[in-house]
Amino acid sequence: MNAVTPWEPDAPIALLRRRAELLHRVRAFFLDRGLLEVETPYLSSAAATDPALESLRAAAPGGGAPVYLHTSPEFPMKRLLAAGSGPIWQICRVFRGGESGRLHNPEFSMLEWYRPDWDHHRLMAEVAELLQVVVGAREVRIRSYAELFAPLDIDPHEASSGRIAAAAARRGVEAPPGLDRDGLLDLLLSHVLAPDLGRTGALDFVHGFPASQASLARLEPGEPPIARRFECFLEGMEVANGYHELADAGEQRQRFEADLALRRARGVPVVPVDERLLAALAHGLPDCAGVAVGLDRLFMVALGATWLRQVMAFSFARS
Amino acid sequence: MCVAIVTDARYPVSCLPWAGEWRAIDVFRYDACAQFPEEVVMASYSTSEFKSGLKIMMDGDPYTIVENEFVKPGKGQAFNRVKVRNLKTGKVIDRTFKSGDSVEAADVMETDLQYLYSDGEFWHFMNPETFDQVAASASAVGDAAKWLKEQDLCKLTLWDGVPLQVEPPNFVELTVTETDPGLRGDTSSGGNKPATLETGAVVRVPLFVEEGEVLKIDTRTGEYVSRVK
Numbered sequence: 001m002n003a004v005t006p007w008e009p010d011a012p013i014a015l016l017r018r019r020a021e022l023l024h025r026v027r028a029f030f031l032d033r034g035l036l037e038v039e040t041p042y043l044s045s046a047a048a049t050d051p052a053l054e055s056l057r058a059a060a061p062g063g064g065a066p067v068y069l070h071t072s073p074e075f076p077m078k079r080l081l082a083a084g085s086g087p088i089w090q091i092c093r094v095f096r097g098g099e100s101g102r103l104h105n106p107e108f109s110m111l112e113w114y115r116p117d118w119d120h121h122r123l124m125a126e127v128a129e130l131l132q133v134v135v136g137a138r139e140v141r142i143r144s145y146a147e148l149f150a151p152l153d154i155d156p157h158e159a160s161s162g163r164i165a166a167a168a169a170r171r172g173v174e175a176p177p178g179l180d181r182d183g184l185l186d187l188l189l190s191h192v193l194a195p196d197l198g199r200t201g202a203l204d205f206v207h208g209f210p211a212s213q214a215s216l217a218r219l220e221p222g223e224p225p226i227a228r229r230f231e232c233f234l235e236g237m238e239v240a241n242g243y244h245e246l247a248d249a250g251e252q253r254q255r256f257e258a259d260l261a262l263r264r265a266r267g268v269p270v271v272p273v274d275e276r277l278l279a280a281l282a283h284g285l286p287d288c289a290g291v292a293v294g295l296d297r298l299f300m301v302a303l304g305a306t307w308l309r310q311v312m313a314f315s316f317a318r319s
Numbered sequence: 320m321c322v323a324i325v326t327d328a329r330y331p332v333s334c335l336p337w338a339g340e341w342r343a344i345d346v347f348r349y350d351a352c353a354q355f356p357e358e359v360v361m362a363s364y365s366t367s368e369f370k371s372g373l374k375i376m377m378d379g380d381p382y383t384i385v386e387n388e389f390v391k392p393g394k395g396q397a398f399n400r401v402k403v404r405n406l407k408t409g410k411v412i413d414r415t416f417k418s419g420d421s422v423e424a425a426d427v428m429e430t431d432l433q434y435l436y437s438d439g440e441f442w443h444f445m446n447p448e449t450f451d452q453v454a455a456s457a458s459a460v461g462d463a464a465k466w467l468k469e470q471d472l473c474k475l476t477l478w479d480g481v482p483l484q485v486e487p488p489n490f491v492e493l494t495v496t497e498t499d500p501g502l503r504g505d506t507s508s509g510g511n512k513p514a515t516l517e518t519g520a521v522v523r524v525p526l527f528v529e530e531g532e533v534l535k536i537d538t539r540t541g542e543y544v545s546r547v548k
Contacts (some may be wrong), residue, residue, distance in 0.1 A: 052395055098367060098418065101389030130412070176417045179396065183417070186395035191415065194392075215394050231393075241393050294393075 010309045010318060012264075019299050019311055025133050026091070027109060028293070035113060040076035041135070042092070043067045049259035050215065051266060054097030068271065069095035072114055072292050074216065075277040078245070081114055081288060082280035089113035091295065103237055103297065103309050103310055106316050114290040120217070120228050120244040123289035124205050127232060127240050128214035131203060133185040134298045135234065144208040145226075148193055149185075156185055157210055157224040164188060182212050197233035204233045214255075217243035235301050242291030249281035354490060362424035366399040366416050374406070374427035377414065381406045381425035381478045391419070406476065406483045427478045434467045442467065442485065455482035463487045465520040466538045487538045492547050493517050495532050498524065512545075 024311045030037065047055035047068035055068040072094050080088055081154055111130075115123055128140045140174040149156045152167045159167075165175045173191045175184055197204040205250070208228035214227035228244035246252055256273045263270050299311040309315035365374060369387040376382070382403040397418035404411045406427060416422065418512035429462040432444035432453065441454035442464065455475065459482045460467070466487035467473070476484040498514035514524040514534075522536060524543045 050394065052391075053395065099389065099391060101387075104391065172413070173415060176398070176415055176420065178417060178420075183396040186392050187398065187415070190390045190392050190395075190398065191400065213394065238393055292393075318394055 001246050006318060009313045010315045011311055011313060013082065015311065016305060016313055018303055022134055022299055022302055023091070023295075026130070029130055030089045030113065030131050033087075035089045036085060038077065038080055038085070038088045038090050040070075040073045040080070040090065041093070044070055044075070044274070045272060046075070046276070047271035048072070049256045049263070049271060049273060051259055053266060054099075055271060056095045056097045065272075071096050072110060074290070075274045077112060077114060077290070078277060078285055079280040082285045087113070087115050099318060105296070105308050105312065105318070108308070109295040111293040111295050112290065114245075114288050117286045118289045120207060120230050120242055120289045123242055123244075124207065124230055124232075124290055127242065127291055127293070128203055128205070130293070131232065131234065131239065131298065135301045138198075138203040138234075139291045140203045140205070142205040142207065145206055145210065146208065148206050149188070152188065152192065154188070157226070159227040162232075166179065172261070182210070185210065185213075194233055194238065195236045198235050198237070198239075206231050206233070209256075214246070215243070216246050216252075216255075218246045218248075227289055234298070237300075238294075238299050239297050240291055240293045242289060244289050245285065247281060247285040247287065248276050252281055253278055363421040364424055365421050366418050369399055369401060369416075374425040375403070376423040376425045377403065380408075381427050381483070383427070385411060390415075391418070406478060426479060427476060428482070429474055429476050431472045432475050434469060434471050434473055436469060437464075437467070444482070444485075445475065447472075452475065453480065453482055455485050459483055460485045463538075465518055466491050466493075466536070468493060468518060489537065489539055490544065491536050491538055492533050493520070493536060494532060495524070495528060496529050498528060499532055500529070 011019070026269075041163075043058060045065065045067055048071045050071075053071045055071055057066045057068055060067045071090055073090055076087060077090070089112065091109060093107055093113050095107050096104075097106060099106055112198045115126070124142065132138055145156055152171070154164060161181045161184055164181065168175050168184065168188050168191070171192045174189060175187055179187060207228075208220075209217070209227040209229045211225045211227055214229060217227040217229035219225045220228055230240075230242050231238055232240035246255075253273075260270050260273070296308050296311055300306070300308060303311055305311050309317070340462040364375060369384055371384050371386060373384045374381060375384065382405055384401050385404050386402040388400045389397065392399050399416045399418055401414055401416065402411055403414055406425070430446070433447050435443040435445050435452070437443070441456060442460045443452055443454050445452045453475070457464070461484075463473070463485045467485075468491055471488055471491060473488065474486040475482050476486075495514045496517050499512050510526045512526055513521050513522045514528055515521050516534070516536070520536075520541075522534075522541060522543050524534065528534065528546065535540070535544040535547050537544050
């Protein structure tokens with residue numbers, strides 16, 4: 001008997017119907033609030049410099065330098081903000097190389113939106129409202145990154161790498177060799193802390209990240225300086241990441257350069273910096289907060305799935 | 320002694336002079352291939368190749384991956400968190416790797432070998448094609464011992480040529496050496512009784528089974544399947 005090529009969807013049609021209903025609810029949320037829905041390119045001549053993100057490459061139409069599939073629509077959305085769009089949102093597919101597993105698919109649905117004149121605290125409250133539209137009422141808890149680590153007897157802004165590794169070891173997690181300080185904090189967060197976050201009917205927000213993990217957030221001056229960045233956790237999964245957005249073109253360029261230096265040191269591809277974003281920032285980005293939400297993970301929780309692919313029509317393995 | 324795996328893609332394994340009937344990737348001793356030193360490299364796996372069943376070396380012992388979970392904060396370091404079973408001790412432990420790191424492959428292979436005999440301390444097996452023999456210890460044979468019958472083909476897990484694990488055939492045919500007298504004619508009753516088989520194994524059998532009869536047994540469940548005519 002010949003083997004039949006598996007062609008059927010990962011998720012049954014009945015579940016996809018429920019997924020579509022949830023998507024409608026998300027869209028209604030933004031229509032009700034009057035945000036402008038936008039669409040931005042999936043292909044870009046520039047790429048995310050973040051060393052932890054792998055941009056997939058494609059051949060450029062008509063030849064020439066390769067183009068990159070976006071890892072998030074952040075840069076062109078900020079150019080729209082700089083051009084005076086006002087509050088904007090979009091749902092799109094984003095692409096990340098090397099990410100595959102129970103909670104990862106190299107291509108997934110991202111919801112991203114921006115609020116001019118808001119800071120990250122005000123945006124966190126709106127994120128909580130949106131998430132509850134999808135997954136139902138939850139108890140919203142907001143903690144700082146330092147408060148989150150306090151039960152481990154670790155001050156994440158001050159503790160040495162050795163102390164962080166020792167805290168992980170006390171919780172039964174042996175640190176693999178070659179992790180820098182932020183890598184060790186990521187180890188503690190992902191292996192020890194995150195699995196308990198957003199459980200038993202809660203929605204856990206964490207804000208005030210170490211300055212070294214600011215990514216695209218502005219820094220709050222102080223001792224130590226902290227990043228105006230937040231994440232939200234639901235059933236042990238990270239479902240949202242947001243910033244009070246960095247608007248300073250000079251500082252943004254320095255961060256891009258630092259990312260590229262780290263890429264060279266780690267031997268990962270050095271990618272073209274988005275000069276158009278930097279030009280837009282130089283022109284002037286309104287004071288704003290923005291957030292990205294992993295929709296598939298929200299749908300997992302709403303639909304009771306344990307694997308991302310269970311809520312996708314076709315996961316990468318069947319694409 | 321250093322053990323290496325030929326991974327040079329220029330030469331299909333079947334073209335190599337030492338490639339015998341053990342297809343897969345042949346494992347052999349370093350000094351045996353000194354004539355082709357440039358083709359010998361230590362095989363390794365990147366975390367992106369991790370999947371259950373993959374055999375890797377950790378702390379000098381061979382392990383098999385039981386479970387592999389990709390863990391990554393959206394903006395941070397990615398990890399592969401694995402559950403691995405030590406193939407020597409059977410113990411399962413957790414281990415975390417940085418995604419992108421490599422780990423040495425364990426020279427572990429599975430092969431079908433014929434059971435020859437036991438000398439009380441070791442169980443001896445033979446490759447029916449090459450007649451090469453290996454001896455498995457009691458810990459490698461484990462519970463399989465009670466199903467082993469001369470000539471049967473068993474699946475052996477070898478590490479550096481040494482048996483780590485012995486899996487009997489799914490079904491074996493064994494003679495009843497001892498059981499209570501059968502109830503003639505009763506082929507339908509649901510009742511059963513213990514019977515001792517030629518290998519010493521004791522299984523529950525239907526009441527009609529008699530001494531001297533040959534039975535088919537499922538070694539995975541240890542249950543009687545049928546009489547063999």
